[in-house]
Amino acid sequence: MTRTVTKQKASSPASLPKCATGIPGLDEITGGGLPKGRTTLVCGGAGCGKTLLGIEFLVRGATLYDEPGVFIAFEETAEELAQNVCSLGFDLDDLIETRKLAVDYIYIERSEIEETGEYDLEGLFIRLGHAIDSIGAKRVVLDTLETLFSGLSNVAILRSELRRLFRWLKQKGVTSIVTAERGEGSLTRHGLEEYVSDCVLLLDHRVEGQISTRRLRVVKYRGSVHATNEFPFLIDEGGISVLPITSLQLQHKASIERISSGVPALDAMLGGQGFFRGSSVLVSGTAGVGKTSLSCHAADACCQRNERCLYFAFEESEAQLLRNMRSIGLDLEPWVKKGLLRFQVARPTMNGLEMHLAGIHKQVEAFQPHLVIVDPITSFLSSGTDSEASSMMVRLVDYLKSRQITAFLTNLNHAGSVLEQTNVAISSLIDTWLLLRDIELNGERNRGLYILKSRGMAHSNQIREFLLTEKGVQLTDVYLGPEGVLTGSARLSQEAKATATAVQRSLEIERKRGELARRQQGLEAQIAVLQLQFQTDREGMEQDITNEQAYLERLEQSRHEMAMSRKAVSNGNEAHPKKKGHK
Amino acid sequence: MMMQTTTEVFEERVAYHSQERYVLCLYVAGLTPRSTLAIETIRAICERYLSGRYELTIIDLYLQPEMARKAQIVVAPTLVKQSPSPIRLFIGDMTDETRILQGLRIAS
Numbered sequence: 120m121t122r123t124v125t126k127q128k129a130s131s132p133a134s135l136p137k138c139a140t141g142i143p144g145l146d147e148i149t150g151g152g153l154p155k156g157r158t159t160l161v162c163g164g165a166g167c168g169k170t171l172l173g174i175e176f177l178v179r180g181a182t183l184y185d186e187p188g189v190f191i192a193f194e195e196t197a198e199e200l201a202q203n204v205c206s207l208g209f210d211l212d213d214l215i216e217t218r219k220l221a222v223d224y225i226y227i228e229r230s231e232i233e234e235t236g237e238y239d240l241e242g243l244f245i246r247l248g249h250a251i252d253s254i255g256a257k258r259v260v261l262d263t264l265e266t267l268f269s270g271l272s273n274v275a276i277l278r279s280e281l282r283r284l285f286r287w288l289k290q291k292g293v294t295s296i297v298t299a300e301r302g303e304g305s306l307t308r309h310g311l312e313e314y315v316s317d318c319v320l321l322l323d324h325r326v327e328g329q330i331s332t333r334r335l336r337v338v339k340y341r342g343s344v345h346a347t348n349e350f351p352f353l354i355d356e357g358g359i360s361v362l363p364i365t366s367l368q369l370q371h372k373a374s375i376e377r378i379s380s381g382v383p384a385l386d387a388m389l390g391g392q393g394f395f396r397g398s399s400v401l402v403s404g405t406a407g408v409g410k411t412s413l414s415c416h417a418a419d420a421c422c423q424r425n426e427r428c429l430y431f432a433f434e435e436s437e438a439q440l441l442r443n444m445r446s447i448g449l450d451l452e453p454w455v456k457k458g459l460l461r462f463q464v465a466r467p468t469m470n471g472l473e474m475h476l477a478g479i480h481k482q483v484e485a486f487q488p489h490l491v492i493v494d495p496i497t498s499f500l501s502s503g504t505d506s507e508a509s510s511m512m513v514r515l516v517d518y519l520k521s522r523q524i525t526a527f528l529t530n531l532n533h534a535g536s537v538l539e540q541t542n543v544a545i546s547s548l549i550d551t552w553l554l555l556r557d558i559e560l561n562g563e564r565n566r567g568l569y570i571l572k573s574r575g576m577a578h579s580n581q582i583r584e585f586l587l588t589e590k591g592v593q594l595t596d597v598y599l600g601p602e603g604v605l606t607g608s609a610r611l612s613q614e615a616k617a618t619a620t621a622v623q624r625s626l627e628i629e630r631k632r633g634e635l636a637r638r639q640q641g642l643e644a645q646i647a648v649l650q651l652q653f654q655t656d657r658e659g660m661e662q663d664i665t666n667e668q669a670y671l672e673r674l675e676q677s678r679h680e681m682a683m684s685r686k687a688v689s690n691g692n693e694a695h696p697k698k699k700g701h702k
Numbered sequence: 703m704m705m706q707t708t709t710e711v712f713e714e715r716v717a718y719h720s721q722e723r724y725v726l727c728l729y730v731a732g733l734t735p736r737s738t739l740a741i742e743t744i745r746a747i748c749e750r751y752l753s754g755r756y757e758l759t760i761i762d763l764y765l766q767p768e769m770a771r772k773a774q775i776v777v778a779p780t781l782v783k784q785s786p787s788p789i790r791l792f793i794g795d796m797t798d799e800t801r802i803l804q805g806l807r808i809a810s
Contacts, residue, residue, distance in 0.1 A: 223771055227776060231789065233792045233802070233805040234801070235792050235802055236795035238777045238794040239731075241732075242778045243776045245770045271777070
């Protein structure tokens with residue numbers, strides 16, 4: 120993006136030498152800084168930060184790039200100036216002492232001056248030259264040169280002298296900033312832009328709908344590519360930061376790493392592993408469906424991985440959030456104390472959209488989080504129009520993606536609006552979209568969760584009932600039957616019914632099993648009786664057989680004995696005669 | 703309004719202290735024709751109107767650049783009237799004698 124442009128510019132041999140300002144963001148949009156050895160005009164209305172820009176240019180130059188600087192003040196004394204910028208963490212006195220900075224206050228009071236003929240500004244040149252030479256300055260700021268016009272009446276002399284001054288500064292090889300008040304219909308009140316033709320920056324401080332936003336624009340930059348948009352900038356305890364945030368390119372990397380949502384059942388629905396790292400997650404739903412609770416689960420999971428989470432809350436204070444989350448068994452306070460979780464709580468109307476975005480950028484740069492939660496994004500609607508809010512969200516999501524930071528956004532749907540639509544129209548940017556909805560049934564309101572989409576993963580198509588319990592968010596299966604989707608107590612009673620039926624069935628089986636066993640026992644008993652009877656019969660029969668045989672033997676015996684007694688047969692085998700005789 | 707008041711005070715002072723000493727300082731930037739003209743003109747005026755009661759120092763800013771800062775000089779040539787008060791600055795090549803005399807409150 121702008122960063123790459125910077126690199127390209129720096130590497131191309133024919134490019135203009137630049138002098139880095141050290142002001143975050145400004146060097147990016149100017150492609151490396153202000154034109155080296157030339158004069159830059161900074162113009163803007165009262166109170167838009169011209170002097171500060173000048174001072175910061177010198178302070179950063181002295182501290183970051185070891186380039187001493189001279190500040191020629193026409194409006195404030197050195198002491199006043201040092202006091203004014205002290206709140207921004209700039210110690211001018213120290214820089215002056217170490218000969219990194221020279222401040223010269225030029226006092227011109229028309230009422231004390233009598234003009235008695237031709238003159239020139241050689242006095243100014245000598246002072247400036249002396250200041251530059253005394254510390255070997257590389258940077259010069261003249262704030263505000265136009266004061267000369269109110270102090271001296273001979274405009275013709277002044278104009279030619281100013282022209283000479285800018286030429287002289289160029290010859291000196293110093294990179295300079297000249298500030299000027301914005302005029303009616305022109306960039307500056309006295310037309311200084313005619314003399315300074317290399318680079319012109321315009322600062323602006325606009326109020327729209329009671330919300331003020333500072334903006335900076337590079338009006339002109341001879342010999343260099345530069346961004347032409349208006350960029351919002353911040354003045355805070357760290358000085359100025361310009362935010363080049365209008366770039367929109369789809370070049371971000373796509374991680375295959377998965378991170379937990381903090382709710383195991385939800386992870387299971389998301390292909391078993393949760394979200395992709397660096398993806399954008401949107402949770403939308405009407406009021407009170409548990410968007411914040413889900414966000415806090417994600418924050419908790421992030422901190423458990425020992426990663427940092429930045430939570431932008433626009434509805435609740437930090438203390439209130441912590442208390443409320445404790446009621447569902449989530450204690451986030453240890454993470455806050457450990458420095459893994461940071462809450463940024465603000466009313467959405469506190470700043471304009473651009474300033475919010477700028478603020479988020481700044482916080483993200485400072486904290487370097489792995490997860491950013493914005494709860495809810497719909498708050499931004501109150502500080503801008505729909506299209507502005509939408510463009511801001513696009514840039515925010517884009518920015519977070521380019522940084523591989525997972526974005527977790529919540530969207531408050533208003534009752535009656537189409538659920539599958541966000542108010543800030545960013546649905547197409549979202550990778551994983553969870554929808555929380557109310558299911559009203561049998562005089563109850565229950566929560567349901569389903570995944571509207573989740574790019575790049577197999578995900579569940581089920582509607583799950585979303586429960587807020589003492590142990591956090593839990594997802595249960597909803598009952599789907601002939602009566603439709605049942606949730607809450609309807610689901611419970613249906614489940615109870617099902618359980619009762621199941622119990623009855625199992626009892627029946629038990630009973631059948633018992634009967635079978637009993638039948639078998641009966642049968643076995645019968646078999647035993649029969650066997651016993653058979654045994655008895657057999658024994659009797661065998662006895663009979665034995666008896667018969669014994670009788671036959673005895674009969675034979677007795678016949679033989681009889682024959683013997685009749686001497687009918689000899690001793691031996693006299694069968695036939697025996698038989699005959701028997702007849 | 704302020705100017706008028708200052709002038710009135712000044713007039714009174716001149717009236718009461720017509721013999722007051724003048725301490726003047728002329729700052730020039732090098733010996734350019736303009737500088738030379740200024741020096742000559744102011745010397746002539748002093749001799750004519752303030753003979754014996756003036757003190758004129760001529761400072762070349764090129765030789766003493768730090769003096770420009772100390773004396774709050776932006777324009778060259780500049781004549782500073784340090785005394786009698788109030789301090790007053792005269793800029794230019796001093797060709798406008800009437801304005802100088804008015805500014806110095808010297809009756810012509």
